[in-house]
Amino acid sequence: MKPCLIVYYSRSGVTARAAQGLARLCGADIEELRDVRPRDGAAGFLRSAWQGWRRQPAGIMAPQRHPADYPFIVLGTPVWAGQMSAPMRAYILQQREHFRRVALFCTMGGSGGQGVLMSMADLCDKLPVATLHLRQREVLADRHAAALAAFADELAVLRHDEEAAAPAHTPE
Structure with a gap:
């Protein structure tokens, strides 16, 4: 098991690109949330905006990884109509009791x-241990590397601090 799980939703691929880059930098496991119902085309875009604006969770497929198995969970979402995506809202509602940090x-x-x-x-x-927001145009133009690296470094420092604070196991 890796020290961190990155869970993300991406309709257009922008958030996926950021999540995959972060997973490489952190050496993290990754979980993509998948909709029960496709969001292709104009109708999918409009439904996404509507659900975001209304703060409605969406039907999602069962995740493959369990957040309780990880000391850190990194959650990534696109912004839809000023709100988190409906699939991410559904995931948080389903899994939040299992989040440590x-x-x-x-x-x-x-x-x-x-x-x-x-x-x-x-x-x-929960109070987040770190946050990051990226502009779509920066991600698409590959101008987000420095921000992503700084975020990954912040997570690495926090992870190191947590490991150092953990009680050492001494054999009897």
Whole structure:
């Protein structure tokens, strides 16, 4: 088991790109949330915006990895109509009792990232150990590497601090 699990949802591939880069930097396991119902085309885009605006969770496939198996969970979502994605909302509602520590990130075409991160933290009922919001244009142009590396470094420091604070096991 790796020290961290990154769970993300991505409709267009932007959040996936950021999550996969972060997983490489952190040496983390990764879990992509999958919709029960596809979100292709204009109808999928409109449904996504509507569900985001209404703060509705979406039907998602059962995850393959269990968050209780990891000391850190990193949650990543796109910003939809100023809100977290409906699949991420569903995942947090289903799994939040199993989260130990959370870090949060979001990708956005326009604005709203800070509000989404605050909403995610509230829904998790946990203060995040680290947060990051990225603009879609930065991710698509591969100009997000420095921000992603700084976020990964912050997580590595926190993970190291936690390992150092853990009681040492001494044989009897």
